[in-house]
Amino acid sequence: MGKRKRTKVVQSESNEGKSLSILPQKRHYRQRAHANPFSDHNLDYPVSPDDVDWNTHYPAFAGSRKPEFADVGCGFGGLLIALAPLYPNTLMLGLEIRVQVSQYVEDRIAALRATSSAQSPPQSSPTNSKPASTDIPGGYQNVSIVRANAMKFLPNYFSKHSLSALFFLFPDPHFKLRKHKARIISPTLLAEYAYVLRPGGIVYTITDVEDLAEWMKAHLSAFPLFESVDVETLRAEGKGLILDAVWNSTEEGKKVERKKGEKWLACFRRIELPREPQLLPL
Numbered sequence: 001m002g003k004r005k006r007t008k009v010v011q012s013e014s015n016e017g018k019s020l021s022i023l024p025q026k027r028h029y030r031q032r033a034h035a036n037p038f039s040d041h042n043l044d045y046p047v048s049p050d051d052v053d054w055n056t057h058y059p060a061f062a063g064s065r066k067p068e069f070a071d072v073g074c075g076f077g078g079l080l081i082a083l084a085p086l087y088p089n090t091l092m093l094g095l096e097i098r099v100q101v102s103q104y105v106e107d108r109i110a111a112l113r114a115t116s117s118a119q120s121p122p123q124s125s126p127t128n129s130k131p132a133s134t135d136i137p138g139g140y141q142n143v144s145i146v147r148a149n150a151m152k153f154l155p156n157y158f159s160k161h162s163l164s165a166l167f168f169l170f171p172d173p174h175f176k177l178r179k180h181k182a183r184i185i186s187p188t189l190l191a192e193y194a195y196v197l198r199p200g201g202i203v204y205t206i207t208d209v210e211d212l213a214e215w216m217k218a219h220l221s222a223f224p225l226f227e228s229v230d231v232e233t234l235r236a237e238g239k240g241l242i243l244d245a246v247w248n249s250t251e252e253g254k255k256v257e258r259k260k261g262e263k264w265l266a267c268f269r270r271i272e273l274p275r276e277p278q279l280l281p282l
Helices: 078-083 099-115 150-157 177-182 187-196 210-222 231-236 240-248 251-258
Strands: 007-014 017-024 069-072 092-096 143-147 163-169 197-207 226-229 264-270
Touching: 069 078, 069 150, 078 092, 078 099, 078 143, 078 240, 078 251, 092 099, 092 150, 099 143, 150 187, 163 187, 163 240, 187 197, 187 210, 197 210, 197 240, 210 226, 210 264, 231 240, 231 264, 240 251, 240 264
Parallel strands: 069 092, 069 163, 092 143, 163 197
Antiparallel strands: 007 017, 197 264, 226 264
16 A cells, blocks of 8 residues: 555635645644653754754745744644734744654645745734734745754754743643653753743743643742743733734644633743853853
8 A cells, every 4th residue: 555645635715716725634643642852862953053044944034034932842833823924024933852743843834835825914013013014925934843852952943032932832741750850841941941032032831730830830930030920911012912822722722622621821021130140052
């Protein structure tokens, strides 16, 4: 038997007539729910952020900018796909350690780019009060993914103060006490998150596990470079679209909704101290 196809052809209508959309199907990208972050996954990493060729990820932007949003453990890419058209002038990168899942997101982005319009319509940019320019590339050109272990190599991709948003959506809860060291939020890792996140940037966390929610909240609150920020404040600052996507766009979040489960959302702002600790050079 031949190799199973991983795509599905969907007929759609547009103003220019009929077009074909080639969309990947998740059932052909089966993978375990989580991966061991301490295992050797035989991955290649850039020595530093300067060694990353962002043109291969965002060719339509021709090296004019670098990612500002990072979705750590992006899963099937729901957040990236939801935010891409809302923030067309902001580059976003997902990091996912699982092979098949990261391949699915890569194929999904490629399909969306191939079938979306080349230009985004004029719209208000959530990051500022000015309308988004019509020469900003649309069609999901501002999102990409790398297969990477963010717990080990996040500073290899992002330079100091380069990010304005970090997302940790429904991370592995690692229920057993001896596994807590593998949780994505920890005092050691928070130093790296503070390094790559610019002052004023936001860490978004959400989970359906109350114990993990309390863990993340406690560690972020105790770290001197982060302070809790409430949802009302963020919405007043124009970040409501991000909050809605964090709450609704991921596969895990939708699954919790279907099961009528609870979700815990907590956000923290990167603050600036008079004299901040420096991350050791790579």
